[in-house]
Amino acid sequence: MAIQNNDLRKQIVKMVYTAKDGHIPSAFSIIDILELLYSEYLHVDSKKPSWPERDYFILSKGHGCVALYTVLHQFGFLTDEDIKLFCKPGGILGEHPDCTKVPGVEASTGSLGHGFPYAVGLALGLRIKNRTANKVYVLVGDGECHEGTIWEAANVANNLQLGNMCVIVDWNGSAAQLMPRDDLPAKWRAFGWTTMVVDGHSESELRTALNNIRFQAEGSPSVIIAKTVKGKGVPMLEGHGVWHHRIPNEAEFAQIMEVLS
Amino acid sequence: MTSPSTKKLRQQFADTMLSVGQSDPDLVVMIGDISHFVLQPFAAACPGRFYNIGICEPTIVSMGAGLAKAGLFPVMHTIAPFLIERSFEQIKLDFCYQHLGGNLVSVGSAFDYANLGCTHHCYDDWALINSLPGTEIIYPATPIEFDVLFRQTYRNENLTLFRLPETQHGFVFKENELQFGKGIKITEGVHLTIIVTGPHLQDALETREGLIGLGWEPEIIYIHTIKPLDIELIRNSASKTQHVLVMEEHVRNGGLGDSVLRAIHDLGNIQFSWIGIPDVFIRDYASYQQHCEALGLSREGLIRNVQMLMARR
Numbered sequence: 001m002a003i004q005n006n007d008l009r010k011q012i013v014k015m016v017y018t019a020k021d022g023h024i025p026s027a028f029s030i031i032d033i034l035e036l037l038y039s040e041y042l043h044v045d046s047k048k049p050s051w052p053e054r055d056y057f058i059l060s061k062g063h064g065c066v067a068l069y070t071v072l073h074q075f076g077f078l079t080d081e082d083i084k085l086f087c088k089p090g091g092i093l094g095e096h097p098d099c100t101k102v103p104g105v106e107a108s109t110g111s112l113g114h115g116f117p118y119a120v121g122l123a124l125g126l127r128i129k130n131r132t133a134n135k136v137y138v139l140v141g142d143g144e145c146h147e148g149t150i151w152e153a154a155n156v157a158n159n160l161q162l163g164n165m166c167v168i169v170d171w172n173g174s175a176a177q178l179m180p181r182d183d184l185p186a187k188w189r190a191f192g193w194t195t196m197v198v199d200g201h202s203e204s205e206l207r208t209a210l211n212n213i214r215f216q217a218e219g220s221p222s223v224i225i226a227k228t229v230k231g232k233g234v235p236m237l238e239g240h241g242v243w244h245h246r247i248p249n250e251a252e253f254a255q256i257m258e259v260l261s
Numbered sequence: 262m263t264s265p266s267t268k269k270l271r272q273q274f275a276d277t278m279l280s281v282g283q284s285d286p287d288l289v290v291m292i293g294d295i296s297h298f299v300l301q302p303f304a305a306a307c308p309g310r311f312y313n314i315g316i317c318e319p320t321i322v323s324m325g326a327g328l329a330k331a332g333l334f335p336v337m338h339t340i341a342p343f344l345i346e347r348s349f350e351q352i353k354l355d356f357c358y359q360h361l362g363g364n365l366v367s368v369g370s371a372f373d374y375a376n377l378g379c380t381h382h383c384y385d386d387w388a389l390i391n392s393l394p395g396t397e398i399i400y401p402a403t404p405i406e407f408d409v410l411f412r413q414t415y416r417n418e419n420l421t422l423f424r425l426p427e428t429q430h431g432f433v434f435k436e437n438e439l440q441f442g443k444g445i446k447i448t449e450g451v452h453l454t455i456i457v458t459g460p461h462l463q464d465a466l467e468t469r470e471g472l473i474g475l476g477w478e479p480e481i482i483y484i485h486t487i488k489p490l491d492i493e494l495i496r497n498s499a500s501k502t503q504h505v506l507v508m509e510e511h512v513r514n515g516g517l518g519d520s521v522l523r524a525i526h527d528l529g530n531i532q533f534s535w536i537g538i539p540d541v542f543i544r545d546y547a548s549y550q551q552h553c554e555a556l557g558l559s560r561e562g563l564i565r566n567v568q569m570l571m572a573r574r
Contacts, residue, residue, distance in 0.1 A: 099359060106330070108359050111350060117320040118355050121327020121335075128289060128309055129331055152317035156324070160312070 004203060005035050006260045009233050011070045011083070013260070017253045019087035021095055025231035025243050027067035029172040030139060032201045033226055034071045037137060041210055046076035049103040055134055056122060058107045060115025061141035061170060062096040068105070069093050077104035113147030116140050116167065120153045123165040123221075132217045136165040142175040142184060151191065158192035163219025166210075167193070170200065172228040177240050185225050193223045200226025234259045265433055266404045270425040271368055273404035275299040277411055278336065282307040288415070289328050293318050293339030295368065322348040325363045326355035334362065334416050340374070341367035341383035341424065349389055352420060357393045362418040364411070365390075370400075370426040370459070371510035371538070375549045384538050387487050388515025390422045397421040398487035399441070402430045402459045406485050409439040426510075428549065430462035432483070444491035446498070450480025453504035453567065456495060458484040458517055461508045461558055468560045468567075475564075477571055487517055492524045499525045506534045506570055510558060513537055534570040536562055 008031050016022035034057075038044070042055045059068050069086065072078045078093070085091025092101040096110030106122075109115040119138040126134045144150060157165065169184055176182040188195045196212065198205040206226065213222045230244075231237030234256050248256055268276075279302045282288045290303060291312045304311035314321045318339055325335035337344065344367050345352070356363050367386065374381035390396045397419050401407035407423060414421050438445060447462070448469060457465045465481045472479050480498050484491070499505045505525060507518040518535040525531050536557045543552060553559050557566060 108354065111354055114323055114351065114355055117323035117351075118327045118330070120320070121324030122330050123327070124312075124324065125289070125328040125331025125333050128328075128333060131331070149317075149320050149323065152320040153323070156314055156317065156320060 004201070005031050006233065008035060008067070008070045008074065010257060010260045011073070012066045013248065013253065013256050015066055015069070015083060015086045017248055020247050021087045022066045022247075023063045023245055024066070025237050026061070026064040026141075028232045028234070028237065029200070029228040029230045030061075030064050030170050031067040031070070032203065032232075033139065033168060033170070033206060034067050035074075036203055036206050036210075038071050038075050040207070042137065044075075044104065046104065049077060052131070053133060056106045056119070056136045058109070058115045058119045058122075058136070058138045059097055060109055060119070060138050061112065061144050062109030062115070064139075064141070064170070065095065065097040068097055072102070072104045078102070112141065112144040113149040117149050117153035117156075119165060120157045120162060123157070123162045124160060127162070127164060127217050132164070134164070135215050137168065138165065139168045139170060142169055142171045142173065142182070145169065145175060145184060145187075146179065154188065154191040154193065157221045161218045162221045163214070163216040165221050166213050166215070167221070167223040169223060169225045170228050171225050172230045174230065174240065188223045188225065192220065194220045195223050195225065197225045197227065200228035201232055265429070265431040268404045270401065270404060270407060270427070270429070271296055272299060273407050274338070274366055274425060275303060277408045278303040279306055281412065281415070282310060285334070287333045288336065289333045290336045290338065291321050291325060293321055293343060295339050318343040319348045319351045322351035323355045326351070326359065326361050329356070329361040329363050334364070336364045336366055336415070338366040340369040340381060341386055342369065342381060345383060345386040345389055345422070352390070353393055356420040357395045360395060360418060362416070362420065364415050364421050364423065366423045366425060368425050368427070370424050372543055372552050373427040373549060375552055376546050378546075379542055379544075382543060384510060384512045385515065386422065386424060387511050387517070390420075391488050391515060391520070393420070395419050396488060398424070399485060400424045400426070400459050400487055401485055402426050402428075402462065403432065403434065405434055405436065406439055409436050410441055410485065413441045426459050428460040430460050432462055432466065439485070442486050442489045442491060444494045445483045445485070446494065447481040447483050448479070450478045450502060452477040452479065452502055453506060453570065454480045454482060454495075454498040454502045455506050455508065455563070456482045456484060456517070456521055457508045458487065459510055461510070464558070464560045464563050465508065468563045471564060472567055475568070477567065479567070484517060487520070490520050490524060495521055495524050496528065499531050500528055503530055504532045504570055506536070506566060508536045508558065508563065511537055513540060532570055532573045534566050536566050
């Protein structure tokens with residue numbers, strides 16, 4: 001299958017290479033999901049980031065933020081200057097997304113296990129306020145699913161029947177490196193969620209799953225378990241090796257950019 | 262003076278939620294499986310705004326931040342160590358860093374759950390909350406204090422901790438005497454300033470005549486708002502009496518005593534003493550009153566500490 005979103009991937013690599021900081025493989029595993037969400041599903045307006053009628057996207061696995069920044073840039077929330085100043089003095093973009101600085105970021109995340117329960121409260125709050133049109137999307141990592149608060153929140157959301165929210169799990173295999181009994185679909189089903197499993201790099205499979213979600217004020221919440229590959233798109237980055245938080249040198253940078261071209 | 266209320270703080274909490282909730286559709290209460298029955302009138306009067314989330318306190322706090330993000334005013338209520346110590350990172354990151362307002366209402370103040378031991382004690386809560394920007398700490402030790410101070414603060418943009426004690430001091434305040442962030446001078450004095458918070462106002466009041474008999478007329482200052490502290494009132498009194506004693510149910514590090522010391526450190530020539538919980542865990546099994554007596558949080562302890570303080574002159 002042809003790799004999509006190569007331009008976004010190139011921008012991710014450029015940002016990390018220039019700033020000498022960031023997580024390339026974690027961003028590559030979610031970039032296809034984010035691009036599709038922002039281009040076709042999220043009702044957001046870069047001119048009015050706090051528009052009350054907007055949908056909410058929360059990146060609970062905050063260390064994948066370079067992917068979010070590139071998408072927010074593509075959709076007009078961020079300027080070229082913002083991107084240029086990634087991890088630099090005077091910039092608004094750090095190695096974790098900060099909603100107090102970055103337009104379009106709905107929650108400051110980075111400590112795993114926070115964004116999802118926060119989103120559960122947000123989905124409940126929107127229902128209490130009778131804001132039934134607003135949808136809440138949350139992206140969590142599979143490693144993040146080791147956090148107890150993920151399952152606390154999953155239990156609460158099911159019991160409160162928060163049908164206005166959708167969780168997407170970036171199932172890139174990080175968790176199984178440590179805890180190989182990692183049947184995430186069975187776990188989410190056991191918690192009462194409407195569960196779909198897709199290839200997280202397949203636009204058509206992601207689209208089918210997202211189209212299947214019946215967002216409603218009360219009903220079973222939905223989870224899409226997206227099977228992804230860390231570092232997807234550049235073979236030397238793929239998998240669970242040294243590249244999790246490694247910065248490419250000059251030669252490696254050129255090599256990665258060539259693959260993406 | 263009217264009679265002291267016999268109402269428990271927890272009942273007043275429920276009554277205030279009912280009253281405020283009926284006029285404010287944005288008040289939402291979440292609990293961690295305590296006070297469920299006492300809050301049923303609120304649940305009935307404010308449908309869809311009462312949630313017994315269960316035993317998952319960090320999630321309750323994160324959810325509270327999410328409710329605030331949606332434009333609501335959340336109240337999160339359970340036993341102090343689980344609400345504050347266990348959920349501290351959620352308080353720090355989800356509320357304070359993101360500038361979201363909310364209300365933590367704890368029971369199990371200090372060592373109120375006396376025989377339950379360290380798991381249910383929480384006498385570092387002020388130090389923890391005090392360390393975070395954008396926070397407030399209120400310690401109401403009579404029902405009217407909670408009711409008035411909650412109404413004054415619950416919709417602001419800060420994260421406010423209300424620590425509800427089981428024991429009350431019995432002093433009757435009028436509503437107009439209670440102002441968030443302002444201490445109350447209970448008695449004028451000359452020789453020393455007793456700065457007291459929580460139930461131990463009663464010890465200070467009951468000790469006053471005895472201290473006068475010993476030749477020391479105390480100025481008693483009652484503090485219901487731990488943060489922000491009424492620094493002006495404290496400095497004025499300390500400047501006058503030059504002897505300050507703080508009495509609190511909190512560990513020494515980061516408690517009211519530390520805040521008072523910071524407030525008066527540059528005045529010079531001030532003698533200072535403190536009664537509270539030293540830098541050790543409370544390990545003995547005992548009643549609340551027995552713990553207080555062992556720690557000196559009693560009339561006898563107060564007199565003893567005043568004698569030592571005044572002997573430094």
